[in-house]
Amino acid sequence: MSKEKKILGIESSHKRAIRKLYTLRASRFAIQVIFLIIANESLNLLLPLPVIGLSYPWTSFPSALDMLQAMIILLIPPLLPLGSIIFFNALFGRIFCGWICPFGFVQDVIHYLTSSKNFIKSSLHSRLKYIKYIIAVFSILIFIGWAYLDSINQLNSLASTYGRGVALMPYTSFSPDATLFGTLLFIFSLGILPNSISSFFSSFNAAIFIRYLILILVLLACSRVTRFWCRYVCPMGAINATFSTRSALGIYRDVGKCDDCGICNKICPVQIDVVNAKLGRIDSKECIMCFECVAACHTRALNVTFKRR
Amino acid sequence: MNKEWLITLIFFFLGAVFISSSIDFNYFNLIPELVKKLIEPITQGILP
Ligand code: SF4
Ligand code: SF4
Numbered sequence: 004m005s006k007e008k009k010i011l012g013i014e015s016s017h018k019r020a021i022r023k024l025y026t027l028r029a030s031r032f033a034i035q036v037i038f039l040i041i042a043n044e045s046l047n048l049l050l051p052l053p054v055i056g057l058s059y060p061w062t063s064f065p066s067a068l069d070m071l072q073a074m075i076i077l078l079i080p081p082l083l084p085l086g087s088i089i090f091f092n093a094l095f096g097r098i099f100c101g102w103i104c105p106f107g108f109v110q111d112v113i114h115y116l117t118s119s120k121n122f123i124k125s126s127l128h129s130r131l132k133y134i135k136y137i138i139a140v141f142s143i144l145i146f147i148g149w150a151y152l153d154s155i156n157q158l159n160s161l162a163s164t165y166g167r168g169v170a171l172m173p174y175t176s177f178s179p180d181a182t183l184f185g186t187l188l189f190i191f192s193l194g195i196l197p198n199s200i201s202s203f204f205s206s207f208n209a210a211i212f213i214r215y216l217i218l219i220l221v222l223l224a225c226s227r228v229t230r231f232w233c234r235y236v237c238p239m240g241a242i243n244a245t246f247s248t249r250s251a252l253g254i255y256r257d258v259g260k261c262d263d264c265g266i267c268n269k270i271c272p273v274q275i276d277v278v279n280a281k282l283g284r285i286d287s288k289e290c291i292m293c294f295e296c297v298a299a300c301h302t303r304a305l306n307v308t309f310k311r312r
Numbered sequence: 313m314n315k316e317w318l319i320t321l322i323f324f325f326l327g328a329v330f331i332s333s334s335i336d337f338n339y340f341n342l343i344p345e346l347v348k349k350l351i352e353p354i355t356q357g358i359l360p
Contacts, residue, residue: 086330093323249319
C-alpha cells in the first residue's frame with residue numbers, strides 16, 4: 004500500500020486541517036512578533052501590566068516573574084504580578100506561553116528552523132517535567148531568603164560581594180531570556196558587538212560567562228527538543244501551570260468523533276498525550292494553548308471552549 | 313456547582329482582588345520606579 008504524502012505532518016487529503024494549521028501558525032507567529040515588538044519598544048510604561056520579559060534597554064514591560072522577585076526582595080507585597088499571573092491563568096490557561104512570551108517565540112522559531120523533535124522517551128519526559136516546579140520553588144525560596152537579608156539590612160553587603168544584579172534579581176541575572184533580550188541587545192546598542200569583539204571579550208567575568216553558557220546550552224537543547232526550556236526548566240511556566248490546572252478556557256476531546264489517528268499527539272510541541280486525555284479535558288497544566296492539535300484534527304474532535312464537559 | 317468551577321472561581325477572584333488592591337495601593341505608579349532600579353543591575357558588569 005502506498006503511503007499518503009504529508010504536509011505539516013498531516014495527510015495531504017485532509018485539506019481543511021492543513022489550511023487551518025497554516026492559518027493558525029501564521030496568526031500565532033504574527034501575534035508573537037507583535038508582542039515581541041511591544042516588549043522591546045519602549046511604551047513609557049503606558050501599559051504597565053507585568054507580563055513580558057525584561058529586556059532593557061528597549062522594553063518597558065518587566066515580566067511578572069522579574070517583578071515578583073524584585074518586589075519580594077524589596078519587601079513590597081507583590082500583589083500586581085501575583086494578581087495578574089493568577090487572574091490570567093485562571094481564565095485562559097497558559098495562553099501567555101503559547102502566544103505572548105518572547106522566549107517561547109524564540110523556541111518556536113528554532114523549531115521551525117531546525118525541525119527539533121517533539122518527542123522524547125515518555126518515561127523520561129514525565130520525570131523531567133517536574134524539574135521546572137523544583138526550580139520555581141527553589142527560586143521563590145531564594146527570593147524569600149534575600150528578602151530576609153533585606154529586612155536585616157544585609158542585602159547591600161550581598162550586592163557588594165556578588166553585584167547588584169544577583170542581589171536584586173537573582174533569577175533574572177542568570178535566565179537565558181534576560182541574556183538574549185537584555186544583555187546581548189544592550190551590548191549591541193553600545194556598539195561593542197559587532198564592532199569590537201576584543202572589548203566584548205574583555206567584558207567577560209565569571210557571572211557573564213555563566214550567563215552566556217546557560218543561553219547557549221538552552222538554545223542548543225531547544226534545537227534538539229521542541230520548547231525544551233518551557234517543558235522542563237522555566238519557573239514562570241511552572242507558576243503559570245499551577246494556576247492553570249482548572250482554567251476556565253480548556254481544550255476538550257470528543258471521544259465520539261475521535262478516530263484515534265494520533266496526529267494531535269504528534270504535533271503537540273510539549274508532548275501532551277491528547278489522545279488519552281482523561282475525562283476529555285487536555286492537561287491544562289502543561290498545555291501552552293497553542294491550539295495546533297485543534298487545528299490539525301481532521302474530525303473536529305478537539306474543541307477550545309469555556310464550557311465544562 | 314462542580315468542584316472544577318469552584319477552583320477556577322477561587323483563583324479568578326483571588327487574582328482580581330490582588331490586582332484591584334494593587335491599584336488601591338498605587339502600585340501601577342510604583343512599577344516605573346522599580347524598573348529604573350532594576351535596569352541598573354541588568355546592565356552591570358557587562359560594560360568593558
Ligand atoms: S514556559 Fe516560560 S519561556 Fe516558555 S513560554 Fe512559558 S513563560 Fe515563556
Ligand atoms: S495539547 Fe494542543 S494546544 Fe496544548 S500544547 Fe499541545 S498542541 Fe498545543
